[in-house]
Amino acid sequence: MKLIVKPFAEITIKSRPVRKQFIRQLAKNIRTVLRDLDPELEVQGEWDNLDLISGVTEPKVQAEMFERLRCTPGVAHFLEVHEYPYVDFDDTFEKCRAHFGAQIAGKVFAVRCKRAGNTHDFSSVDLATHVGSRLRRECGAAGIDLRKPEVEARFEVRYDRLLIVHAQHEGLGGYPLGSIE
Template sequence: MKLIVKVFPEITIKSRPVRKRFIRQLAKNIRNVLKDLDPELAVDGVWDNLEVVTRVEDEKVQREIIERLTCTPGITHFLQVEEYPLGDFDDIVAKCKQHFGHLLAGKHFAVRCKRGGHHDFTSMDVDRYVGSQLRQQCGAAGIELKNPEVLVRIEIRNQRLYVIHNQHNGIGGYPLGALEQTLVLMSGGFDSTVAAYQMMR
């Protein structure tokens, strides 16, 4: 299972050294949180995304990994993806059909592509071509951009293609250990607890 972790947006506007330090701290936290589930877990990336890869195939363990990441400060959301080398447009269609083809028959759908790197095409070019081919090949009812019944999401980064299965939301905030310690006084009510949680985020 491969996950692409999107960091808290406030981290991305920090200076280069601070940003790298926060990302390294988040990577360290993820390893610590998940090491009992997968001692060989791989966490890579130092700029705006982290890639988390586990070879554990037990679905129960995978669900626990996802659950723990949703509660890890510093993560806005993370994507569950399949990764492939980037081919031509027809290859992208084939990969999308492999994962979404069985969901499209008789349904209205949309294709959303995000792209990073240098290519001789745009994200809209991918959206249009992949959408038109999937509609023809999978028996879809049509394309609906505003409220699709099925959303086909892909990311292209440099020469890699990521087909996105699911998106899981995190709690945001800064990674634990990235900032100085703060003393919080708790009263008998819940206001101070909620305020402390909001500050932590």
Template sequence: MKLLIRPAPEVAIKSKPVRRQQMRHLRQNIRKLLARLDPEIRVEGSWDRVDVEVPDGRGLSGPALELLLRIPGISTIQEIGAFPFVSLEDVAEKAVEAFADRLAGKTFAVRARRHGEHSFRSIDLERTVGAALMQASGASGVDLKSPQVEVRIEVQDDQFHIAHRKHRGLGGYPLGSVENVLTLISGGYDSSVAAYLMMRRGLRNHFLFFNLGGTAHEVGVRQVVHYLWDRYGASHSAKFISVPFEGVVAE
């Protein structure tokens, strides 16, 4: 399975040098976390996208997608079907297999792009695929301005890609692309949410805990911190600093 990852708008609007730096952080974070699932997962990209290729037949697609949905800095994740290009009719057949069940009673539009030399135009591809989908899907019609479903196809030389489901990412900035911070954590709701929001803004958190309630309290706070780090910050190491404060409370 192939996944097309787009950065969050906060990253996309930056100047070229800043965007290049943040995209590098994003690729590194994705590569580091996906390597835990399988070191053969490929991560590549450019200034406005990250391409992830997950080996088929290993049960990695679901876990990889779930992990990517928790990485700060990602706007959307699009599942991509990749096929060798044979003919326009073959592209249409693959599009029917992917979208026919999702178009019943809905309007749709086919958006095609090409890269390379081909004997057909993009509009020829759009018409061929659109006609096949109208015949096979029971769609209510074609709406080029505001369709309920968009069928996106991209032809690159002798390959073509069909965009499947799109998932919304966490947004924000890539973790580590901004400064490190020391977060005062109590284990309660407010400090935990604040830590999450800072991670989402690209801040690498280290955690400071003033222990007011003994060992049991500290164990509970460590569990909260580990949950936050494991879900949203595991691309970077984090420190947990515990300050014994029971004596102060006793006074």
């Protein structure tokens, strides 16, 4: 299971050394809070978000992890994602169809795409348009509504990684505990 933790917005506007200190403190707090549920938990990243990689598969333990993350100061929200290598538009569509195809059949949907990295020759709108039009044609969707969709197909392309978002959980916000000197 992979989670992407987005820190509280006020942390991201701080100066470089302060921001790194807050993110390191948040990572330390997350490791401490989740250590008894998953001793093998990996927490990576030190700038704009934290990647949590866990081998936990039991639903009760995952639910407890999510509850603890929701109550951790410094966490704005976190995403449950599946990670794949980014290949091209068609491969992205195939992965999205596998994850969202059954959910959007007969429903109005929207595609939400984010992109990070200067290595791409396309915009997030180009990719979302391609994936959305093919999902509509090939999955039997009722239509596309960007304002009030019944289902949102969300994914991110970060450099050479494709992250398909399954759920977003809101966090407590605020600054990480132990970060004020």
